[in-house]
Amino acid sequence: MPTVAGFYFLLMRCLWLTRKYPRPVNSGELIYSDGMISAFAETEVELTVIAHDNDERPVGDGSSDSRYVDAQGVAWRLGSPQLGGRLGSLVTRYPSDSHRLKNGGPEAALAQALREESWDVIVIDHAAMGWALESLVKGRNGSRQPKLVYLSHNHEAKIRREIAKESTNESLPKRLALRLDAEKYVRQEEALCAQVDLVTAITDTEVAAYRDQFSNQRYLTLTPGYRGERHPNHEITEATPRRVVMSGSFEWIAKRLNLESFLAKAAKPFAEAGIELQIVGKTDEAFRQSIAARYPTVDFVGKVPEMTPYLLDSRMGLIVETLGGGFKLKALDYLFHRLPLAGLRHAVDGLPHTSPEEVLLMDSMPSLIREVIVAVDDVPRLNRMTAASFEKCEAAFEWKDRGRQLHEAISAL
Structure with a gap:
């Protein structure tokens, strides 16, 4: 049990729901999820993550229920590396991404985690993971425990509607499917904003957009950090290609x-x-x-x-x-x-x-x-x-600061 100044304290038990094991980090969304998970793991927390395994470089055994502990001690409960098709989502209330993400292991892993363990906080990382919200709210049995956090990557309602509107070169069936999917995303994200205890956003502009509709919600801006290469002495010269x-x-x-x-x-x-x-x-x-x-x-x-x-x-x-x-x-x-x-x-x-x-x-x-x-x-x-x-x-984009901000905001709930 950890101690501070001779006093024992309990680690915050956190269950984190994300789309897939984010390493290698080869997209903006994976960079953000990986950065936040790694930074949060460095705070006073016992962290368990439910996700699909990575299809490019799996760390599990390839099944729909494998386990992996990373170098930070984060416990990963991993579903299948490959996701199912999107077509089945048309007859469900879920956006196509959510339909694919909940199947293949994560839905069963979440049910087991809620049934057998207790958690202080559950983080829903990305709107596509909103498929889990209903079971999370029911699991609280009228209480406000565990606390629920929606870690947004974009204002999905706005973006999905924009995409559907601008996809004019697609076939009519594809355009109709995009519109339907956009409205499902809107309903799912609105439910998240209405029912969780804290919403984080990647910019102040997106916080303002959420607040316009959900004025009583708590918000936190968490811009990304940076852990890539730094080249402070690099200069462009006449020899640099145009x-x-x-x-x-x-x-x-x-x-x-x-x-x-x-x-x-x-x-x-x-x-x-x-x-x-x-x-x-x-x-x-x-x-x-x-x-x-x-x-x-x-x-x-x-x-x-x-x-x-x-x-x-x-x-x-x-x-x-x-x-x-x-x-x-x-x-x-x-x-x-x-x-x-x-x-x-x-x-x-x-x-x-x-x-x-x-x-x-x-x-x-x-x-x-x-x-x-x-x-x-x-x-x-x-x-x-x-x-x-x-x-x-140079000093404005440290991931560790984002992890600390999130931990402090959750502790204050």
Whole structure:
């Protein structure tokens, strides 16, 4: 039993529900879940996590009920590495993601954990894990124990409706399915916000959006931390290729819509200016080949084992999402690699950088493209930007601070 100044105290017993074992961390959502779980595990807590195993690098035995203890002592109860299909969700009240995530082990693991053990707090990590809410609320038997926390990654109601509205190139059945799925996400997230004891959000803007509808809820902003490589001495030179890079994971439909919208506006002017546009990130090969065929001047690299070589060999990093909200974790990759950031103003919510001496932000895509074409050859300006932005963010994005904030907020409930 832990002690402080000679006094014994009990660790907080926490059950954490997330989508899958988040390592390797190769998407923004996995980075955020992994960062929060690891940081929270460093506080005064006994942490158990229910999730699916990782399909790329499983740590369990491949069954729907395997166990694993990581280096921090976190106990993982893992479902199958592979998820089931989405089609069955059409006849349920669950969004397609939730339908897939609850089956294959996690639903049974949660029922057992609630039946056989007692918990001080249960964290619902991502709206897609809202499938668990009903059993969690019933398990409290009219009490307010255990405390329930919804750890949001995005304002899902807003984003899912945007995606359904903008998916105009999809078939009619696909568009109808997206609309139905969006409304299921809306209902599920609203139930979470109404019934948990604490809602966390990734930016202050999203907290404000939640508060507009659920004014009596408790909120906590938890921007991401950063534990990747830092290159404080990197500088851009005339020898650096006239290249701009856009990194990310391009598997989710919103990410693909954003990419296609950007390329339709940017590929031609960048090519005419002799600027190489490079897209680096995880996607399926069919989508990568489709983009490469439509935009032959764009270098769509796809998934790579390490982003650093690409970030250090470019002159600017782009953040150009028009759909979706939240904090873009690739912004921290850019800034900590001393790569100048250029983006749409609304797409970099949560960053402390606002000055044009630190980052290049514009309100529209055409104006951003024009300014990038001008800025890419101003090497002294690019290095001034990276020096100023690196200094501002150097100590501002520590994961351990986020874990401590969450622990303190839960303790105060």
